[in-house]
Amino acid sequence: MEGKGIFLVVLLLFSLVAISTAQICPYGSPKLFVFGDSYVDTGNWPKNDRGPWKEPFGKTFPGIPTGRASDGRVLTDHIASFLGIESPTPYQLRxxxxxxxQGLNFAYGGSGVFPSTWAKDSLSVQIDQFEQLLDENEYSQRDLDNSVALVSTGGNDYSLYSAAKKGSNDGLPAFTEGLVRQLAADLQRIAHLGVKKIVVATLPLLGCLPVHIIPPNSYQNCDEESNKNAMIHNQLLQKAVEKLKTDDGNKCTFVILDLYNAMVSAIDQFRQNAANSEYKNPLQPCCSKIVDYMCSVEGVCTNPESSFFFDLGHPSDNGWNAIFSFLQGSLHKDLKV
Structure with missing residues (x-):
């Protein structure tokens, strides 16, 4: 009887999981379509270029460089795992x-909402690529009914704006309004193409990225002006998404992924851990040699597991693990998974 009881308990658990999965994904595993920049790019960066196709990128996961701007996983990998699927294939490798x-990843490192001098594929171009595949019937409406879009972009737009203005904030409010307006139009376009759930990430804690630390190379004080600009962007994005929900009549689920505050919490947690462990200053990047903000081929990252940032702009695998731990709760609530 004891063995039979255990069998019934296991059977009940499997049944509950099956019912839950059927409610979330009535047509099987969801598909994930990814748009944005290096925070979500998993292999669209050109292989013959510098950067994430060279060591020490990929040292932690999967052990070799795969085009991810980290020693390991990036945000896409965590979202895919949360959905119970593998990371979608990069568009360039399809x-x-x-x-x-599992879907496709259109994200391109260095890209932005607006056309960028660092990358050819702006957000609009990435959506063009998605739309073309839909026109070619690569995915059915049934696929789209059970799909999630992840969008993470905007940081490169502000970096290029700052470089063009030589650090001046003259005209920044108008630039921010235009950027968020275009981003909202792109999100609306993804919804009109048939994707039912759209997750859009806020800007991260821009002023605490090592590239913005004041004074340079001290890795002590965040640039609070950059953080303030990111907060203003995020507030406007929140309002724009709320308007999209209203205009759409709630036909599509729009979810804000609060990358900014998740990074605040993760860095604070890292500092607390560092007080009694081998962890170092969270704002100091792991890579020993950096060229154009990214870890160079000659760079060495000896202890990525004790670092929060991999290079001047990208979290390490350890950093992304910490950030995502503060994002899971909202995803469970907003995506109802």
Whole structure:
């Protein structure tokens, strides 16, 4: 009887999981479509270029460089794992992979909402690529009914704006309004293409990225002006998304992924851990040699597991793990998974 009881308990658990999964994903595993920059790019960066196709990128995961701007996983990998699927194939590798059943990743490192001098594929271009595949019937409406879009972009737009203005904030409010307006139009376009759930990340804690630390190379004080600008952007984005929900009549689920405050909490937690462990200053990047904000081929990252940032602009695998731990709760609530 004892063995039979255990069997019934296990059977009940499997049944509950099956019912829950059926409610979340009535047509099987969800598909994830990803748009944005290096925080979510998993392999669209050109292989013959500098950067994430060279060591020490990928040292922690999967052990070799795969085009991710980190020693390991990036935000996309965590969202995919949360959905119970593998990270979707990068768009540039779709012909060699031939596995697009998990969705596709259109994100391109260095890109922005607006066209960028660092990358050819702006957010609008990435959505064009998605739309073309839909026109070619690569995905059905049934696929889209069970899909999630992840959008994370905007940081590069502000970096380029700051470089063009030589650090001046003259005209920044108008720039921010225009940027958020275009981003909202892109989100609306993704919804009109048939994706039912759209997760859009806020700007991260821009002023605490090592590239913005004051004074340079001290890794002590965040640039609070950059943080303030990111907060203003995020507030406008929140309002724009609320308006999209109203205009859409709630046909599509729009979810704000609060990357900014998750990073605040993760860095605070890191500092607390560092007081009694081998962890170092969270604002100091792991990579020993950096060129154009990214870890160079000659760079060495000896202890990524004790670092929060990999290079001047990107969290390490350890950093992303910490950040995502503060995002899971909202995803469970807003995506109802």
């Amino acid at each position: 012909d060699t992979s031939k596995n697009i059943q």
